Amino acid sequence: MVVQILLAVAGLVVLTFAADHLVLGSSRLAKRIRISPVVVGVVVIGLGTSAPEFLVSGVAAARGDTGLAVGNIAGSNILNLTLVLGIAALAGSVAVTSQVIRREVPLAVGAVVLFSFLAWAGLRPITGAALAVTGVGAIFLLLGWARQGRSNEEIADDAVEFTHAAAQIDVPVAPSRLPAWFEPIRATLGLAGVLAGAQLLVSNASAIAEDLGVPQVIIGFTLVALGTSLPELVTTVQAQRRGESDLVVGNLFGSNLFNSLIGGAVVGFASGSAAPARAAVALSVTMILTAGLAWVLLRRGLALTRVEALALLAAYALTMPLLLST
Structure with a gap:
């Protein structure tokens, strides 16, 4: 058991390190071949993270x-809008523009609702498609919004700033001194590292669940989801410290959108028709309720107070006994 826990942690470390370089390598490569900063910001960075x-x-x-697969996505969706958003709001008021509330947030909530229903029905190739x-369609819609007026400039600035930054876990080296051929190698090695780390994490997390006699969905919802959501937590805390509340909200709801649609599609295709991945009713309902709660709280005053942050943290704490009772 101890060895399996250590191996799972090692897989998580490799996963985090490799994902960081995958995103940076892909972003810088896209910039070098003159892809629009808006595309880099919405697609490359959004999907990569x-x-x-x-x-x-x-x-x-x-x-x-399959229980681990669904539990990881569902857990990440719930954790992003309760624990992570709640921590950010405890550090300071999280304000958001009415435009984000009217467009990006409802799109992300709709994605979570769709994933919840399809996961309850069973994720198979047809639902994955x-x-x-x-x-x-959602990516093209986000790109269209991003190209309109002020948001285009903001996303372009964020993309340029990101592609000029050093990797979070990398030794800080000025990117301008790196040769052009290095970025595809960085991205390729990053992808290979993410796959290796994922395999190490999943195999040992599955073994831990079996040894403890608990459903895989619980391990996926807790340990695996928390581990794979660490990049969002770090990014959110950094953005909140810089006072970029819109980036906090956009990062978390955007993560849920990509998790639900693209992540759900990956699970559907990988599961196959014979043994579709399914989510229990309680898990599906919890995903919808937490997304709706975060949306309602943000709509009230276009900001989250510390009291509302505590409500989000309490909501996360209540999800575990709810799932254990099913």
Whole structure:
């Protein structure tokens, strides 16, 4: 058991390190071949930062550990809008523009609702295809919004700042001194590292669940989801310290959108028709309720207070006994 826990932690470390370099390598490569900063910000960075959830759940589903696969995505969706958002609001008021509340947030909530229903019905190739098509449509919609007026400039600035930054776990080296051929190698090695870390994490998390005699969905919802959501937690805390509340909200709801649509599609394709991945009614309802709660609290005054932050943290604390009772 101790060895399996250590190996799972090692897999998580490799996953986090490799995902960081996958996103940076892909972003810088896209910039070098003159892809629009808006595309880099919305697609490359947005999808890349959710790579740990996609690949961990995809690997788990391909291994037949469907409970772990669904639990990871569901847990990340719930954790992002309760624990992570609550921690950010405790550090300071999280304000958001009415435009984000009217457009991006409802789109993300709709994605969570769709994933919840399809996960309850069973994620298989046909539902995976439906989620993939919806995900592509959502990406084009986000790109269209991003190109309009002020948001285009903000996303472009964020993308340029990100691609000029050093990796969070990397030794700080000025990117301008790196040769052009290094970025595709960085991205390729990052992808390989994410796959290896995901395999290490999933195999040992599955073994831990079996040894403890608990359902895989519980391990996926707690340990695996918390681990794969660490990048969102770090990014959120950093953005909140800089006073970029819109970035906090956009990062968390955007993560849920990509998790639900693209991550759900990956799980559906990897599961196959014979053994579809399913979510219990309680888990599906909890995903919808937590997304709705965060949306309602933000709509009230376009900001989250510390009292409301405590409500979100309490909501996260209540999810575990609810799932254990099912």
